[in-house]
Amino acid sequence: MKIKNSSFVISAVSKKQYPEDALPELAFAGRSNVGKSSLINMLLNRRGLAKTSSTPGKTQLVNFYDIDGLFRFVDLPGYGFAKVSKTQKASWGKIIETYLQSRENLLEVFQLVDIRHKPSGEDKQMYDWIRNSGFSGIVIATKADKLGKQQIAKQMKVIRNELQMTPEAVIIPVSASDRSGKYQVWDLINQIFEVNAFDIHLERQNTSE
Template sequence: MQFSQIDMEMSAVDEKQYPTKHLPEIVLSGRSNVGKSSLINTLLSRKSIARTSSTPGKTQTLNFYNIASKLYFVDVPGYGYAKVSKKQREQFGKIIETYLQTRSEMKGVMLLVDARHTPTEDDFNMYNYLKYYEIDTLVVATKVDKIKRNQRDKQARLIMDKLQLEPEDNLIFFSSETGEGHDDVWQWIQTQSGVPLIDAQD
């Protein structure tokens, strides 16, 4: 998918700083170092619109990416990074919770988990939080290129069992290296946002 204009438009820590353009917003959430920046760059066919880092815990604000004035991606602080202080974790939690519970433009959340491992307790808690508040959620299992083909069914079951996914819940394997899952993720985004993205370059 190619877009004529993409901007990391703003960073926000409270409601007064949110965008005022009333575009639909899709959230990216997940554990630190799970590959959110790489997923954003792959989906948008850009090398570094979202900065990847070898140091987890770098995202400390809500980062709003304006995609061709059609919708926003909202990258939220990652969780589960041990070197982030308890106070910082509480601040991040409050920032995210306020956004998720008050933002009418928010149309769904992509929850990223590492396809190579069993989801963590933090992943489980986040997924259950989203389900409790009836927020439409897509689970994206990243780094699937690191898994042998004959191990995928096993990993899918591990993820589904740990998160307690229902049969109707959404799970997509994704790789920023091979592009696997790219089209399926975009289809979900298009459905949730109500934005036709086929004419992305118009």
């Protein structure tokens, strides 16, 4: 199956604004500025679909993207941005929690971490929450173009240890700059659909430019 159309659906703050149909959703969680929007654009071959920014903390809403009317990507608000008020932090936390705890459409949550850094306390909290909620605990390590091969291997171990990932939990290094890791992520997404008995299978070659 080829991806023909991907489009922005809605930026939601409250549950009332979430799309009402039962399409399956895959969510992306991570620190502000980790590269969620860039990853979504890379996966969909859409340069400006998800708005990227060099200013952290921009995505404060739950952004829904429709993919061929078959499923959705969900970009969750980035956490961990220091320069915001406590009230704002609490409200973002609530927005993330509401989506993650109440969304029946949600198949998997991908946790994004910057491959260069040790996961933060908030990354660990987020990861524990994901695992405790019954999701697989898939980690996507972003900005892999910033490191050499050996450093990537080393950092993958650091991330595994810090997040206390199980041996079978998957971690994929990706780069939105050189587009590495893209096929691994799509392969994994296909597997997720298969495991959840959805008749959706995206062709690898059709996601390349």
